Amino acid sequence: xxxxDSTTPISLWYRRLSRRELLARGSDLAVLSALTxxxxxxxxxxxxxxxxxxxxxTPSYEDTLIVPQGYRxxxxxxxxxxxxxxxxxxxxxxxxxxxxxxxxxxxxxxRQFGYNCxxxxxxxxxxxxxxxxxNHEYPNPELLFPGYRAAQRAGEAxxxxxxxxxxxxxxxxxxxxxxxxxxxxxxxxxxxxxxFNRRITAxxxxxxxxxxxxxxxxxxxxxxxxxxxxGTFYNCAAGMTPWGTYLTAEEGVDDFFGNRxxxxxxxxxxxxxxxxxxxxxxxxxxWEFADPRFNVALNPKEPFKFGWIVELDPQxxxxxxxxxxxxxxxxxxxxxxxxxxxxxxxVYMGDDQAFEYLYKFVTRDVMDPENPESNVDLLDAGxxxxxxxxxxxxxxxxxxxxxxxTALSLENGFGSQGDIVLRCREAADLVGATPMDRPExxxxxxxxxxxxxxxxxxxxxGEGEVEFAGRVVDSSAxxxxxxxxxxxxxxxxxxxxxxxxxxTEFRWExxxxxxxxxxxxxxTMLDPxxxxxxxxxxxxxxYSDTNDLSAxxxxxxxxxxxxGNLWITTDGEQPRGNNDGCFVCPTDGVSRxxxxxxxxxxxxxxxxxxxxxxDGKSLLLSxxxxxxxxxxxxxxxxxxxxxxxxPRPSVIAVRPEDPRRKLTG
Numbered sequence: 001x002x003x004x005d006s007t008t009p010i011s012l013w014y015r016r017l018s019r020r021e022l023l024a025r026g027s028d029l030a031v032l033s034a035l036t037x038x039x040x041x042x043x044x045x046x047x048x049x050x051x052x053x054x055x056x057x058t059p060s061y062e063d064t065l066i067v068p069q070g071y072r073x074x075x076x077x078x079x080x081x082x083x084x085x086x087x088x089x090x091x092x093x094x095x096x097x098x099x100x101x102x103x104x105x106x107x108x109x110x111r112q113f114g115y116n117c118x119x120x121x122x123x124x125x126x127x128x129x130x131x132x133x134x135n136h137e138y139p140n141p142e143l144l145f146p147g148y149r150a151a152q153r154a155g156e157a158x159x160x161x162x163x164x165x166x167x168x169x170x171x172x173x174x175x176x177x178x179x180x181x182x183x184x185x186x187x188x189x190x191x192x193x194x195x196f197n198r199r200i201t202a203x204x205x206x207x208x209x210x211x212x213x214x215x216x217x218x219x220x221x222x223x224x225x226x227x228x229x230x231g232t233f234y235n236c237a238a239g240m241t242p243w244g245t246y247l248t249a250e251e252g253v254d255d256f257f258g259n260r261x262x263x264x265x266x267x268x269x270x271x272x273x274x275x276x277x278x279x280x281x282x283x284x285x286x287w288e289f290a291d292p293r294f295n296v297a298l299n300p301k302e303p304f305k306f307g308w309i310v311e312l313d314p315q316x317x318x319x320x321x322x323x324x325x326x327x328x329x330x331x332x333x334x335x336x337x338x339x340x341x342x343x344x345x346x347v348y349m350g351d352d353q354a355f356e357y358l359y360k361f362v363t364r365d366v367m368d369p370e371n372p373e374s375n376v377d378l379l380d381a382g383x384x385x386x387x388x389x390x391x392x393x394x395x396x397x398x399x400x401x402x403x404x405x406t407a408l409s410l411e412n413g414f415g416s417q418g419d420i421v422l423r424c425r426e427a428a429d430l431v432g433a434t435p436m437d438r439p440e441x442x443x444x445x446x447x448x449x450x451x452x453x454x455x456x457x458x459x460x461x462g463e464g465e466v467e468f469a470g471r472v473v474d475s476s477a478x479x480x481x482x483x484x485x486x487x488x489x490x491x492x493x494x495x496x497x498x499x500x501x502x503x504t505e506f507r508w509e510x511x512x513x514x515x516x517x518x519x520x521x522x523x524t525m526l527d528p529x530x531x532x533x534x535x536x537x538x539x540x541x542x543y544s545d546t547n548d549l550s551a552x553x554x555x556x557x558x559x560x561x562x563x564g565n566l567w568i569t570t571d572g573e574q575p576r577g578n579n580d581g582c583f584v585c586p587t588d589g590v591s592r593x594x595x596x597x598x599x600x601x602x603x604x605x606x607x608x609x610x611x612x613x614x615d616g617k618s619l620l621l622s623x624x625x626x627x628x629x630x631x632x633x634x635x636x637x638x639x640x641x642x643x644x645x646x647p648r649p650s651v652i653a654v655r656p657e658d659p660r661r662k663l664t665g
Contacts, residue, residue, distance in 0.1 A: 052584055052596060052664045056550050059578035060600040063637045067599050067654050075640050076188050077113045077180055079648040083197040087111040095646035096632050100144050106169040110199050115139055115174035116649045117622040119238025119334060120609035121246040123314055130182045131196055131314045133246040134651055135235035137624065139171040139285060142631045143646065149631040158282055161289040168290035172202035175233040177248055179314045188653055198317055202231035210380045211417040212325035217272055217304050229305040229323055236352065237334025237441045237557050242345065243372040245313050249332035251352055253306035256294055258283030263297040271413060275425040275470040276330065278303050304422060309335050311379060324379040327361045328424035336442040340502035343367055345378060348451060350439030354458045355473045356425065357433040358387040360397060362502045384421065386433040389480035393528030395506045398431045405431055435473055437461060437481045443558035443566060445587060451494040452511060452566060454555040458486045479529045480508065487535055488515040488553035488575060512593065513539040516551040516575035541593025550597040551575045552583050557610040564588060565664055569621065571606035580607045582621055584664065599654060602639035604628040609651065616662040618655040625649060
């Protein structure tokens with residue numbers, strides 16, 4: 001081939017790098033040096049997928065699961081699968097006949113795999129055996145109980161719950177966490193009755209640890225010490241610590257509490273609720289009509305026991321489950337953990353609501369890799385930071401530490417670090433954090449240590465100031481959220497100073513503006529500080545051949561394989577109206593930004609989880625709420641059982657049919 005002209009990906013990449021500290025991208029330059037001898041297109045360079053090793057999946061509208069040719073997908077765990085032999089597996093064809101209204105349904109669910117699976121953690125315990133930890137977000141009562149949707153449409157959902165209080169007991173059993181023990185040889189096999197198998201629900205006893213432990217806002221009628229909590233729910237993405245524990249993230253817990261407008265709050269309780277408000281009237285799930293714990297007028301402090309990162313040991317059911325308050329209270333999307341060069345542990349976290357923030361926590365003490373027991377309470381002490389993005393592509397992590405910032409003082413009602421973590425959003429407002437477009441999951445590249453943040457979308461971004469989640473915010477586009485509105489979401493790439501996760505400064509750039517590359521303005525250059533006038537504009541890290549790209553929107557959970565490819569799952573409307581799925585995107589080399597669809601899920605689902613097994617050969621995905629949009633009586637999905645069965649949220653494992661191959665390459 002001849003030399004590259006001004007429109008080839010190579011020359012565009014050079015031009016883009018010239019504005020982003022070219023000399024700091026040495027690894028990319030090495031690739032570029034080889035590329036200048038020829039090849040401009042991913043399609044030519046990869047011969048239809050040689051690097052990633054698969055042909056892109058075509059967007060689907062069918063009620064089925066699709067993976068590329070040469071791969072297989074196994075359903076590992078379906079909602080209602082028994083974990084213990086003394087419990088039946090759910091009869092999915094009986095749901096329409098009111099099976100879940102029976103008194104025994106809740107008891108059985110506490111020993112079955114839970115509902116609406118989301119964040120996944122994998123622990124290798126040797127000999128081809130894995131512990132798979134899966135959290136469960138929320139119930140879909142319209143898909144569980146005949147008559148519920150009709151009552152809801154008539155404005156009588158609360159009456160339905162009062163008449164059927166066992167529904168709440170069942171829903172409380174569907175959420176939380178499942179731990180399942182698998183053996184893998186040539187196929188996956190669940191080890192029923194394993195002592196590691198466990199269910200954690202909305203009623204499982206837990207401890208509160210860290211700076212908010214014992215705080216007055218956590219003291220209730222049932223817990224006068226402010227040190228205990230019952231259960232966990234609305235768990236979203238997750239993470240594993242280097243010492244083998246599972247971190248599950250409590251997200252939209254405000255949806256579970258109702259009757260706020262009837263409550264009479266003290267000033268301190270009112271202030272603490274302001275930026276993270278329970279429902280004013282009925283809660284989303286109406287639990288308060290069967291369980292007064294969720295009635296804010298009766299229990300005004302109960303919501304403060306939720307909205308935390310929860311740590312549990314999947315190998316030891318006797319160890320206390322702890323809510324780590326040092327990591328702040330907000331709508332946690334996940335907890336991505338890395339070890340910094342100085343040995344301290346860093347946890348990256350997003351707050352999944354429009355105009356909220358990106359956080360990280362850096363432990364005070366260093367991790368001891370030789371003695372896991374010494375790391376048990378490592379997450380109870382350290383520094384909580386929030387991100388501030390500047391227009392020039394620089395950024396700072398601002399510490400939210402009591403006594404170290406003038407705004408976080410008694411003058412603003414902060415009398416301790418416990419106040420700061422309980423009113424985390426308010427504290428972040430005061431130190432000048434950058435409001436983002438629903439910060440979701442975070443992944444860190446094992447090759448470059450760069451940090452990737454998915455912002456799923458923000459249709460509320462517009463022009464001017466609006467009241468949102470308890471404060472007035474400027475809704476117009478900013479440098480780190482450059483589209484108005486942001487209907488399709490985007491991914492931000494951060495480079496920590498010195499590739500040190502514990503650094504207090506970083507550089508950033510937009511890695512991806514999601515959408516359909518065939519619609520709107522297709523951008524191949526985008527500088528920090530650039531605003532995008534067309535809400536359908538797309539940008540794929542500077543990649544320029546639309547023929548190589550899959551349309552993608554609503555990026556949610558992220559992970560990396562050991563080759564440096566970013567895996568992305570989606571949750572929400574897609575640009576072509578198709579089902580959600582899983583995508584893969586190289587983050588360096590000539591293929592940087594070339595997103596390719598790897599999997600498509602059934603009707604109504606979101607795809608989440610997104611974790612790769614330690615051998616690099618299997619991808620575990622959660623297929624959450626298949627059939628959402630339908631009801632028990634009028635279903636839109638019967639996946640995975642088919643026929644007249646109710647749809648069942650499930651965890652799947654995707655792997656190459658050739659057992660010698662890894663997922664990509």
